[in-house]
């Protein structure tokens with residue numbers, strides 16, 4: 409939903425910045441790499457120590473590179489399959505660091521096995537959500553579904569909650585519960601999304617095969 413409705417807004421806002429980076433000779437790939445490195449560092453340095461506010465601020469600053477890199481590639485007329493592959497692959501790395509960092513907190517000083525498991529479930533289910541689409545498309549199906557909780561939703565729900573919950577460190581009361589709540593929401597939403605995407609691929613597979621347009625050979629890939 410965010411990908412559909414918020415993207416146009418962010419494209420307008422970020423286009424001048426993307427143009428400036430291009431004028432400075434920065435490449436889209438460099439932005440993809442630096443953005444991922446910054447997000448991973450923010451997640452793995454701050455989250456395992458329970459510093460959710462600073463972790464969220466750092467990740468948020470860097471994660472917007474994911475909207476800037478594609479914008480730059482399109483402005484420069486340099487969108488490429490390599491760029492798409494790099495972008496999607498490094499998205500998975502950043503996501504793993506974010507939910508992994510939260511799991512490390514709960515496994516350590518946060519001392520909550522259940523929430524550690526929920527954070528790990530968010531990590532794994534988010535990767536499966538992305539895989540369903542990638543694998544379905546590689547088999548030649550349209551995978552014509554976004555689902556309830558795409559990556560943008562997973563990140564916004566988790567980061568807003570982590571950022572606000574992090575204000576507890578500065579004395580704001582009654583906000584600590586936000587992060588556990590967000591993790592449960594993302595976990596449940598991701599599970600629903602996996603089911604939505606799998607059912608869509610199943611329907612598309614039956615429709616295509618029923619129409620005599622099977623995917624012989626595709627399953628070897």
Ligand SMILES: CCCCCCCC/C=C\CCCCCCCC(=O)OC[C@H](COP(=O)(O)O[C@@H]1[C@H](O)[C@H](OP(=O)(O)O)[C@@H](O)[C@H](O)[C@H]1O)OC(=O)CCCCCCC/C=C\CCCCCCCC
Pocket residue numbers: 410411412414415418464465468471472474475495496497499534537538541542557558559560563564567568571572575
């Ligand atoms: C009191 C504090 C209140 C704070 C309020 C903050 C409000 C912020 C509100 C909104 C921000 C909205 C930002 C959302 C914009 C996202 C739009 C978008 O286009 O997202 C997608 C995009 C790139 O997509 P890709 O094509 O590169 O990605 C593909 C996609 O990920 C597929 O995923 P799948 O669903 O299948 O898993 C993959 O399949 C595919 O491989 C992949 O290529 O961008 C992103 O995904 C990045 C999203 C950026 C989200 C920004 C999050 C930051 C938002 C808020 C942080 C708030 C911090 C608050 C601190 C508070 C401190 C007090």
Ligand SMILES: Nc1ccn([C@@H]2O[C@H](COP(=O)(O)O)[C@@H](O)[C@H]2O)c(=O)n1
Pocket residue numbers: 436437438440474475476477478479481482486487488489490491492493494495
């Ligand atoms: N280094 C890159 C990054 C992205 N692309 C192209 O942009 C598309 C993704 O756009 P976003 O707005 O979601 O970032 C991607 O599919 C590529 O076509 C690129 O070429 N090089």
Ligand SMILES: [Mg+2]
Pocket residue numbers: 473474475476477478495
């Ligand atoms: Mg991108």
Ligand SMILES: [Mg+2]
Pocket residue numbers: 474495496499
């Ligand atoms: Mg991306």
